[in-house]
Amino acid sequence: MINRVTHQTVQRSTLGNLQQNLSKMADLQAKMSSGKNINVPSDDPAGASDMLRLRGEQRAQTQFARNADDGNGWLTTVDSALTSSLTSMRRARDLVVQGGNGGLGATSREALAAEVDGLRAALLEQANTSYLGRSVFAGTSDAGVAFTDTYVFTGTPGSGVERRVAENTSVRVDADGAAVYGEGASSVFALLETVSATLRSGGDVTSHLAAMDSRFESMLTQVSGVGARQNRVQDAQSTLLETQQSTKAQLSAIEDVDLAGIILELQMQEVAYQGALGAAGKVLQPTLMEFLR
Structure with a gap:
């Protein structure tokens, strides 16, 4: 049996992945700006308990x-x-x-x-x-x-x-x-x-x-x-x-970030995000406004 894949399914999947990438970038930027690995307990419950x-x-x-x-x-x-x-x-x-x-x-x-x-x-x-x-x-x-x-x-x-x-x-x-x-x-x-x-x-x-x-x-x-x-x-x-x-x-070992590692990870995430944007631009169905242009 072949599953039916629509443009709407592709759009949702693509936008969901983009949102995950943005969320990951936001987390990395928050850690880099604060200098802390754990900003809220949910970041690492065990680490927060030790802290x-x-x-x-x-x-x-x-x-x-x-x-x-x-x-x-x-x-x-x-x-x-x-x-x-x-x-x-x-x-x-x-x-x-x-x-x-x-x-x-x-x-x-x-x-x-x-x-x-x-x-x-x-x-x-x-x-x-x-x-x-x-x-x-x-x-x-x-x-x-x-x-x-x-x-x-x-x-x-x-x-x-x-x-x-x-x-x-x-x-x-x-x-x-x-x-x-x-x-x-x-x-x-x-x-x-x-x-x-x-x-x-x-x-x-x-x-x-x-x-x-x-x-x-x-x-x-x-x-x-x-x-x-x-x-x-x-x-x-x-x-x-x-x-x-x-x-x-x-x-310090628990809560302080490895700044060099965070910067490298953030750069990698940005590259992945830009690649995802390029792929999304080719996959997503053109809108009526784009046809009218």
Whole structure:
């Protein structure tokens, strides 16, 4: 049996093919102008799903990097304050040893006591160090300072400021002021106040050396802990940088076009379209208007 082919059938088939060619050219031009392989999810449903997943990972990585940068700022501030405090404590200890010299007169002892008072004030200032308006030694407290002028610790006991630097990794970025400096009558501030009073009264100031050494060791322990935590944050920053670059490369492989390949494909499609137009001009039935010309 022979199928009947009419001019109308040929016209429809030819116009349909031309329309497909135009549609393909339009898609290629859209990809070339946008630089993206996937402009709408229907272009590649599987690829679009992967893109959404990778973009979600990118947002999480960006937040983790922001947290790590903030945490590093906190820990740097804490480390700087503790380093200054250790320097002040070393100087205070030297003054105590110097004050133990029984040959010092009242004027010399007064001068030593005045310097100790200055070191105590410096320590109190260092203990109230803040980062972005928050005390780095007061935990989650919003009191503004970690210690009052009467050496009362205003921090929240047992609390700590943490930053999540990876999916399952959080790092504490502050320090416990009570553990570093003590509090109230047992604080380093009260100790230095007692030292200066002993110097002025002519007593045996070296009796305070053991207490000063104990407080110095507490500060050293905290400095060590802060250093270890800062290393974790910096390691997380390095890992995040590598992960972000990897995720960006994966996303680019899915959505970015091969510009040279697209241009070549578009040129080939244009040639095919021009050929189809030439063939259509010979196949399509002339219209009445063309006869009238």
